[in-house]
Amino acid sequence: MITYKKVNDPYGNFVGLFKNNEWFIPIAEGNTDYQEYLEWVAEGNTPEEAE
Amino acid sequence: MANLILKGNTSGQVTIQAPDEAGTTTLTLPTTNSTLATQNSLGVRNLIINGDMRIDQRNAGSAVTANGNFPVDRFQIFNSTDGAFSAQQDSSAPTGFVNSLKFTTTTADGTLTTTQATQFQQRIEGFNFANLGWGTASAKTVTISFWVRSSLTGTFGGSLRNNAQDRSYPFTYVISVADTWEYKTVTVAGDTSGTWLTNNSVGCRLTFGLGGGPDVSGTASAWAGANYSNTTGAVSVIGTLNATWYITGVQLEVGDTATPFEHRPYDMELARCMRYFQIVPIAGTAHNSSELCVTGTFRVDMRDTPSINSTVSNRPGYYNGSLNTLFNVGYGNAGVGNAYFAAGVVDKQGFGQMYVTSGLTGGRLYAGGAIMSAEL
Numbered sequence: 270m271i272t273y274k275k276v277n278d279p280y281g282n283f284v285g286l287f288k289n290n291e292w293f294i295p296i297a298e299g300n301t302d303y304q305e306y307l308e309w310v311a312e313g314n315t316p317e318e319a320e
Numbered sequence: 321m322a323n324l325i326l327k328g329n330t331s332g333q334v335t336i337q338a339p340d341e342a343g344t345t346t347l348t349l350p351t352t353n354s355t356l357a358t359q360n361s362l363g364v365r366n367l368i369i370n371g372d373m374r375i376d377q378r379n380a381g382s383a384v385t386a387n388g389n390f391p392v393d394r395f396q397i398f399n400s401t402d403g404a405f406s407a408q409q410d411s412s413a414p415t416g417f418v419n420s421l422k423f424t425t426t427t428a429d430g431t432l433t434t435t436q437a438t439q440f441q442q443r444i445e446g447f448n449f450a451n452l453g454w455g456t457a458s459a460k461t462v463t464i465s466f467w468v469r470s471s472l473t474g475t476f477g478g479s480l481r482n483n484a485q486d487r488s489y490p491f492t493y494v495i496s497v498a499d500t501w502e503y504k505t506v507t508v509a510g511d512t513s514g515t516w517l518t519n520n521s522v523g524c525r526l527t528f529g530l531g532g533g534p535d536v537s538g539t540a541s542a543w544a545g546a547n548y549s550n551t552t553g554a555v556s557v558i559g560t561l562n563a564t565w566y567i568t569g570v571q572l573e574v575g576d577t578a579t580p581f582e583h584r585p586y587d588m589e590l591a592r593c594m595r596y597f598q599i600v601p602i603a604g605t606a607h608n609s610s611e612l613c614v615t616g617t618f619r620v621d622m623r624d625t626p627s628i629n630s631t632v633s634n635r636p637g638y639y640n641g642s643l644n645t646l647f648n649v650g651y652g653n654a655g656v657g658n659a660y661f662a663a664g665v666v667d668k669q670g671f672g673q674m675y676v677t678s679g680l681t682g683g684r685l686y687a688g689g690a691i692m693s694a695e696l
Contacts, residue, residue, distance in 0.1 A: 293627060294627050297624060
């Protein structure tokens with residue numbers, strides 16, 4: 270079960286996602302983890318909001 | 321000693337000299353309309369990285385068991401079956417090699433359905449595959465060579481596929497004797513159809529099938545507009561409990577003839593692996609409780625902006641999001657959690673800032689390290 274959680278920087282800017290609380294995924298089109306995240310969203314899933 | 325001398329029409333000559341020793345040395349010329357010098361690069365001709373399974377930055381030889389894991393650098397295992405496996409770098413190897421990759425089936429799945437599959441795969445970056453001209457009329461022939469052994473015998477499968485996985489070429493190789501290293505070669509005429517990427521995305525997927533359902537298994541030795549990772553009727557390693565499969569010396573080169581494995585220097589091969597995965601040191605001063613001011617340059621430019629892992633354990637000085645092990649110089653391990661880099665200041669070349677959720681003390685010096693992954 271894959272989980273994603275949005276990550277904001279200390280100034281409130283959305284900078285990426287935590288995947289399974291193990292990986293920080295940057296918002297980068299060429300990053301295959303980010304590509305997998307986009308596919309996951311396209312399947313109807315929604316990430317957890319940032320704290 | 322005997323010399324064979326070929327003289328040019330006007331000047332110059334080529335001398336082929338036979339050694340003054342017993343035995344036969346064979347010089348094999350290509351069968352296609354080409355020459356040795358132009359058909360096959362004499363250096364850095366192997367498009368596979370870490371083909372001799374020497375480098376294992378992630379696991380240091382420990383076994384992996386999860387779908388998507390990398391048991392050694394650049395090689396990834398996918399398993400969508402109901403079976404389970406263990407895979408790791410191993411010291412069993414044929415003469416001339418030190419390491420191999422060992423795959424063991426720990427839970428068998430004897431009946432694979434639809435797209436269920438177990439695959440051992442390396443994805444070749446498009447930049448390194450572009451000169452093959454695949455997807456055009458001038459697509460070059462390639463030859464795959466490797467050493468393999470298994471507790472099972474019979475006809476095994478594999479494939480070459482493009483990034484979109486809508487072009488594939490299933491191939492076979494036969495293991496004749498159980499638990500014995502055997503050398504295999506497979507020659508594939510380049511694909512003149514389909515889209516084969518030539519940038520920093522996947523140029524080609526070389527897959528060794530360890531089991532495949534009917535929907536991902538195709539006819540051997542023919543290009544297909546389908547996603548085949550294996551060959552119909554191939555031996556299923558995942559189908560037999562405790563079955564083993566080893567591989568090393570994997571080479572994929574231009575041309576219709578397999579040349580001896582290209583043993584590249586360790587530092588060269590490690591640097592090539594680091595384009596996709598590396599551990600980088602971190603040192604910087606905390607600005608406040610959640611901001612660490614650091615800058616760093618990757619040891620090798622990465623393929624793309626990397627993902628960052630923060631779960632390194634048992635490594636003093638390396639931060640860990642769960643175990644709070646960012647080292648606070650002069651004060652011991654820091655009580656910080658969920659370290660991460662801001663995406664705006666990390667790219668292919670390096671990074672410039674790290675944020676943590678809390679726990680830093682402004683003005684103190686912190687050190688650690690971070691795992692970067694820009695795998696294909």
